[in-house]
Amino acid sequence: MYHVLAAIGSRIYLPSGYFGTVKYFGPIDGTAGLWLGVEWDDSTRGKHDGIKDGKRYFNCRVPHSGSFIRPSSACYGYPFLQALKNKYVEAVHGTAFQEKIVLGSSNGAIEVEAVDLDKIRGKFSNLERLREVSLDNEMVSTGNNPGEILSTCPNVRGLDLSATLVSSWDIVAMITTELHQLERLALNRNRLTPPSSHLPASAWLRLSELQLNGTWISWEEFTSIAILMPQLRMVELGYNGLTSLSHAKISTVLGHIEILNFDSNKLEDWQHISEAMKPCTSLQRLILSSNGIERIPPRESYSSHLQELKVLSLSSNKIHNSRDIDQLYEWCPNLETLSLAKNPLSEASDVSRSARQQVIAKIPSLRVLDATAISTKERSDSELFYLSFVAKTVLGHDEDKLKEHPQWKTLCMKHGRPAESTADRDGRLGRYLIEVKVHQCSEPPEGLFTPGMQGGFIVSTSLRVLSTMKLGLFRLRLVKALGAGKNPRNRYNICVWLRMGDDTLALLQNDDQELGWWGIENNSHIVVHISRQTES
Helix, strand or coil, X not given: CHHHHCCCCCEEECCCCCEEEEEEEECCCCCCCCEEEEEECCHHHCCECCEECCEECCCCCCCCCEEEECHHHCECCEEHHHHHHHHHCCCCCCCCCEEEEECHHHCCCCEEEEECHHHHHHHHCCHHHCCEEECCCCCEEECCCCCHHHHHCCCCCEEECCCCCCCEHHHHHHHHCCCCCCCEEECCCCCCECCCCCCCCCCCCCCCEEECCCCCCCHHHHHHHHCCCCCCCEEECCCCCCCXXXXXXXXXXXXHXXXXXXXXXXXXXXXXXXXXXXXXXXXXXXXXXXXXXXXXXXXXXXXXXXXXXXXXXXXXXXXXXXHHHHHHHHHCCCCCEEECCCCHHHCCCCCHHHHHHHHHHHCCCCCEECCEECCHHHHHHHHHHHHHHHHHHCCCCHHHHHHHCCXXXXXXXXXXXXXCCHHHHCCCHHHHEEEEEEEEECCCCCCECCCCCCCCEEEEEEEEEECXXXXXXXXXXXXXXXXXXXXXXXXXXXXXXXXXXCCEEEEECCCCCECCCCCCCCXXXXXXXXXXXXXX
16 A cells, blocks of 8 residues: 555655655665655754665755655545545534534634524535635645546636645646636645656646745746646746746746746846846736845846836845945836835935935836835925935036936936035035024924914024034924923923925934935925923
C-alpha cells in the first residue's frame, strides 16, 4: 500500500500540522523496515539535508529541512470528490422536524432549536449548483475517474486548492480539465512538480486568475505553464523566493496579463524587473512589496516596459532617497496609484516629514498615494510647498534647480515662481531677518485665508524673526508676542498655519525644521490658534 502512496514527489501531511514532500522511500542502513525521507515545507521541522550516518539518501532544496519518518505516521490525502463531499455534504439527521444546535460563537453556552435543517442541508449538498469551491487544507491529493468530477460539479467558477496534497501540475490538470467553467484557481502553499507529459489544452481554457503564492515556483516554470492559459489576466507569485525573472518562455499569453503580484520575494534589481516585463504589454498593476529594493536608477538610455503601468506597490522596501521618486516617474509616466509605506523615505526622519508632499509634486499623474486619495487642494498645496522647498534649499540658477528637481520648471509654469528673499545676496546677519504677518484666530481656520475667517482675527500684527529659527521656538515667540504667556501655570496648544500662494492654509507640524525650510519668508502670512490647558 505505501509503495503506491509514497511515490517520490508525493505530498504528505502529519496530524501535528506539517506538510512535506516525499524525497526517498526505502530502507536505511542499520535499521529495520521502510522509511520515508521527507523535505518539510516548514524547515524548522527538519533535522538534516537527507544524509544519515554519512550516506546521502536524498537532497533538500532548503538546508536542514529533511528528516526520516515511518510511512504509517503520514496522511496521504483523498481524491477530489471525497474531499468535496467531506466539506459540502452533511448527512441528514432523519425525520426530526426540530433540532437543537449550539451556537459556535457562544463556546457551547447557548443552545437553540432550529426547524427543518435537513432542507438546508439538502440545498448545500446539491453539488451541481456550486459556483465557488474552497478545499483549502482539505487534503486533496488526486483527481477522480474521467467524467466523475464533470458530472458532479460542472458549474464551478472558482476553486481554492491551497495547502493540499496535490503534488504535480498533472494532477491539477486532471481536476481542472473537467471544470469547463473554471475562471479562478488558487494553488497557494503547494509544491508542484512540472508536468511529466503533454497536458491537455482544455485544462485552463477559461482561467483568468491564478494564485501561486508560497509554492517556490520559478518564473521559468510559471511561463511554461501560462502558455496553456490563453485568458489569464491576474497572477499572484508572492513568497516564492524569486531572485530573478530570467529565462521566461515568451508567449502571447504574457501579453494579456494585467495584474502581477510579486509580494515578498527577493527581486531587488529595478532595471532587471523592467526588462522582464517586456512581454507583459497589457500590465496595469504591479506589486513589488517587501523585495529589498533600495533604489530606482535613472532611466537614461534604457527602454522602459512599464510605461503604461497604472498601479504600483513598493511598500516595505529600502527606498530612502527622494531622487528615486523623480526617476520612478521617468520609468512609469502614467502611474496613478502608488504605495510607499514602510520605506526609509517615509519613516521618521527630516525627509519623511515632507515625503508625501514631495512624492505628490514629483509625480504629476498620481491620484492615490498610500491608499489615500489626492485631492485637487492637496496637490496644489504639495506643489506650492515643493516649489518653496526647492527655492530655499537649492542655490543657483534654474538650471541647477532643474538638475536636482526635474519638475521645477513645469511647476513654476503652473504656479509661478516662488518669491525669493532679496537678502539672499547679503552677507550680513540681516540677510536672515524676515518680517512676517501674524493673525490670531479665536477658532481653528477651515482651510482658506480670508479676513472673515471663523470668528475673525483677534489680533493681527507683524513680527521680525530669523528665517533660521526653529518652528518650535517660533511657537513660543508667538505666545509671548500675542500676550498669552503671562501665567506660568498655563500650558498652551499652539497651532500654526502658513498662507500659501492660492490662499489655502498649510498646517506646520515639524518643530525641528527652520522657518526658511517651511518656505516662510519676508511678508509671509501666519495664522495662529492658541488654546490654553491648565495643569491639574
